[in-house]
Every structure is written in C-alpha cells, then in structure tokens.
Amino acid sequence: xxxxxxMAAIEGGYEPGLPILRGASLSVAPGEIVALLGPNGAxxxxxxxxxxxxxxVWSGRVMLGGRDITGLAAHRMVHEGLGFxxxxxxxxxxxxxxxxxxxxxxxxxxxRRLDLGRMFELFPDLDRxxxxxxxxxxxxxxxxxxxxxALVASPSVLMLDEPSAGLSPKLVGxxxxxxxxxxxxxxTILLVEQNVKxxxxxxxxxxxxxxxxxxxxxxxxxxVNDPRMAALYLGAAA
Amino acid sequence: MLxxxxxxxxxGSVIALGAVGLTLTYxxxxxxxxxxxxxxxxxxxxxxxxxxxxxxVTGGGVMEPLGPFSFGWQLIxxxxxxxxLTAILALVVDWLLFRRLRRGNAITLVIASFGAALALRNLVxxxxxxxxxYYSREIQIAIRLVPRDVMGGLRVTPDQMLVIGxxxxxxxxxxxxxxxxxxxxxxxxxxxxxxxARVAGVDVEGVIxxxxxIGAALAAIAGVFVGITLQIRPxxxxxxxxxxxxxxxxxxxxxxxxxxxxxxxxxxxxSLSVPLVGAEYRAAxxxxxxxxxxxxxxxxxxxxxx
Numbered sequence: 241x242x243x244x245x246x247m248a249a250i251e252g253g254y255e256p257g258l259p260i261l262r263g264a265s266l267s268v269a270p271g272e273i274v275a276l277l278g279p280n281g282a283x284x285x286x287x288x289x290x291x292x293x294x295x296x297v298w299s300g301r302v303m304l305g306g307r308d309i310t311g312l313a314a315h316r317m318v319h320e321g322l323g324f325x326x327x328x329x330x331x332x333x334x335x336x337x338x339x340x341x342x343x344x345x346x347x348x349x350x351x352r353r354l355d356l357g358r359m360f361e362l363f364p365d366l367d368r369x370x371x372x373x374x375x376x377x378x379x380x381x382x383x384x385x386x387x388x389x390a391l392v393a394s395p396s397v398l399m400l401d402e403p404s405a406g407l408s409p410k411l412v413g414x415x416x417x418x419x420x421x422x423x424x425x426x427x428t429i430l431l432v433e434q435n436v437k438x439x440x441x442x443x444x445x446x447x448x449x450x451x452x453x454x455x456x457x458x459x460x461x462x463x464v465n466d467p468r469m470a471a472l473y474l475g476a477a478a
Numbered sequence: 479m480l481x482x483x484x485x486x487x488x489x490g491s492v493i494a495l496g497a498v499g500l501t502l503t504y505x506x507x508x509x510x511x512x513x514x515x516x517x518x519x520x521x522x523x524x525x526x527x528x529x530x531x532x533x534x535v536t537g538g539g540v541m542e543p544l545g546p547f548s549f550g551w552q553l554i555x556x557x558x559x560x561x562x563l564t565a566i567l568a569l570v571v572d573w574l575l576f577r578r579l580r581r582g583n584a585i586t587l588v589i590a591s592f593g594a595a596l597a598l599r600n601l602v603x604x605x606x607x608x609x610x611x612y613y614s615r616e617i618q619i620a621i622r623l624v625p626r627d628v629m630g631g632l633r634v635t636p637d638q639m640l641v642i643g644x645x646x647x648x649x650x651x652x653x654x655x656x657x658x659x660x661x662x663x664x665x666x667x668x669x670x671x672x673x674x675a676r677v678a679g680v681d682v683e684g685v686i687x688x689x690x691x692i693g694a695a696l697a698a699i700a701g702v703f704v705g706i707t708l709q710i711r712p713x714x715x716x717x718x719x720x721x722x723x724x725x726x727x728x729x730x731x732x733x734x735x736x737x738x739x740x741x742x743x744x745x746x747x748x749s750l751s752v753p754l755v756g757a758e759y760r761a762a763x764x765x766x767x768x769x770x771x772x773x774x775x776x777x778x779x780x781x782x783x784x
Contacts, residue, residue: 292677318679329674332667339663346660347679393679 323395333375490745499693521698730781
C-alpha cells in the first residue's frame, strides 16, 4: 500500500554545512496517527518543517500519497494536501477566528475547501468566538484554531509540531481527543511531541529520532514500556 | 483659521496616500523604504507623459477643463496609466534590488532604498529636466464656502475638494480590500507572520508584489494630486519624505488607519503652525507633534503594543 507520507533519507538544515537532519526516514500509512518523538535537539521539528517546505532539504525525498513533493514551496504543499500546524505563533493573531478560517479556505481550490460549518461543529468552542481576534484566545482555543485552520484545506496528511506545548494536562487531553476525532474523519496525522506519554496514548505507531536520524520505531502500545526509549532519551545508543 | 484647516486637509491627503504605501511596505517587507517619495515624483512625471500620450491619441492636443476643475478627463486617464506605470517601476526596483536582499537584515534593505531613491531622483531629472511642469495652465477661481467674517472665511478650489474627496474614497477602498478580500487578509496575515502565512497556503511573493503595486499606485496618485494643486518638480517626493515618515510613525508604523490619521495630523500641524512660527518652520512642527505623541504613546496612535 502507498504510504500517505514518506520521508526517505532526508538530509537538511538551516545553514549550509550544519546538518540537523542526517538521513532521517519515516513512513506514515493512510489513516494512522504516528508520533515523532525524541530528545531535545533531535531534529523532530526540523524534519516536519523540511517536509512542509520551510527548511531546505539537501538530499532525500518527501513523498505524499506517492507523489514527490520534495522542495516544493511551502504554500504549494497546502494545495498538494499536506497540512502543517507549527508549535508556536500558529494562528494569525491580528485576524478574527472566522477570518483565520476564511483565509485558509479561500486559498485552496474550491473542491478542496471544507465547509466552515463542519469545522465549527468539530470545534464548538471556536463557533462561540468566531468574531474574536485570534490573539485573544486561550492557549487551548488557539491550538484548536490552528488545527481547524489547517483542516479547512482538507489535507490528506496533517503534521503537528508539539500541539501540547504550553497547555495544562487537562487541555492536552482535550486537544488530543480532538485529534483522534480528526483522524476519524480520514486525515492521517504525524505528531511531533515532547509529551511522550500523551502522544503514545493516541498514536498507532511511534518513531524516535536522535541526532537527525530515526533510531527506534514500533507500535505505540509496545514502545510505552520499551526500555530502549528511556535509553535514547538519556543519550545512550539503542 | 478655517482656511488653514482646509489647506492642511489637502496637504494631509497627499501625505496620507504616501504614508499608507510606506506603512504597507514596512509591515509586509519589514523595512522602511526611503524610495517611497520617489514613487510620488515618478507618478507625477509619468502622468505628464501619459497625459501627452492621451491628448495625442485623442487627437485634440488640448485639454478642455471638466466642469469646475482645471483639468479634463484626459488627466484622469493619464493618472490611472501613471499609477500602473509607477506600480511596474516599483516591481522592477523590487526585482532588481530588494528581492535579492530580502534574506539579509532590514538595515541592508533600508540603505538599498536610499540608493534606489537617489538613482530614481536623478533619473527623473535627467529625463524631464529640473524646470517645474504643470498638467494644466488653466487658472482656477476658488469658491468661497464660508464668509470672511466667520473664522477668517474659507475659499477652496474644486481641484482641492476633489483631492480630499478622492483620498477618502481611496482610503475606504483600501480598508475594504484589507478587511473583506482574500488578498487583504493574506496581506494582514503575511504582515503578522510570514512563515505561518506560507504554510497556510499564502503565496508570500505574490503578496509582496501586490504590496508594491498598491503602495506605488497610491504614491503615484498622491504625486499627481501635488501636480494638480501645486506643481511638478523632481524634488516633489523627496520634500515630502520626512512628513511621510512622520505620519507613518505617528499613526503607528504598520497601521494603515494610523498612516491616514497621521497624514492628516501632520498636514494640519504644518498648516496651522504657519501663523505661529512662519512658513519656513512649518515642516518642523510635524516633528514637534510627532515627538509629543510618541512621548504619550511610544508605539504611535494605532501601533501594536510591543
């Protein structure tokens, strides 16, 4: 079966000669939630940013549903069906909730646009705040809006960079429950997370990245108690 | 007194149009463009050429005044053509110069804009000479709107009223574009967060081009307004550059509404100060107002708080 998203031997980084990704590979099957884990500085965020077109890919390939999208401009990725929710500053704070969604909707082809009414059904909190400037939303509501903004363009794959960052444990639970609901609508999810426990609780599989390469991979349920996880996070080789 | 207010509103209209372009460029391209004044000059001179072209094409060779105005419909067409040509000029300058420097820091772009301004100013002198030009030699009789015994009275020419009216229409149109259209929302999104705009599907380079087009077209129209109400000179834009910056900063750099309000404040301050400090110091009063407002509101009237 063709992978929904495949990254093969990705090398890249922000500055030439200073690689952050050193041959990273991972594959996400259609309908899966895959958690991308790893210690600080492992290159998790850089890898999803490279896939999203925000960080140069020096070598390797990014395939979306079998199509090579390596090196496409970031704004073209949305049209190809790859959604990305950055970790911070992930909503347009100077636009209202509704304007955030209207903009994202208007930028993609009509056939790709998801009905905003459906989006408000999925995120009822946002429905009540649709006229409010996004910068005035609470942390949890902002994450919901950021996810909703990406979903409006009906991506086949949604990548999220630490959606739990800065949220209380209760809100993390709410956001992650909503992500499961998103997956149930047919969207494949790649989730970068520092919160290993919460990520493994909703993920089908997980990939652990260390120093720009994948070092461990397996079903989430098995990795929860895998001693190699702790070793990788503490800096030892698996 | 009333006369000074009216004069201030005319000057303020020109400054507001120029300052809007400046503030748009600043908020989206993140640098202060010292070439903005030159787009006003080029717009005014392009209109001299396009007016000659329109008159030649229509066969008359002479411009019949339109109703109470000093100019004919040919100048309206010439102004629109000049706005389009100035927009193209801005895109060419961006392509030749700014686009290559965008990855550098803002100060490089600012210095580059100084260079561009110098080159553009000298080029206009080379092509058109240094003698003042006029769109029309018609003499306009100012209409008395308020008798002399009421606050000194008020006389305004139809051209001046048109400048104020058209500026307000243009500003309302710009506000509509920024708040009600996808391009406007994309521009505001890019100003807020260019990286997020990219991943949301915004073609940021396209937004940058649109910003140049809008900013330069408004500057060109402002230049034509100066030509209609005063005269066209190679230093037209350069002389207005500091008031443009004062207006944009006073209103809150990056805020379109602020640039408009700032433009009118600067225009009115300059005009109302003439009886107090004399015409030679009128430009300085704009800065006194600027300093006063920044002491009270460091981010300007409508600027976002840091």
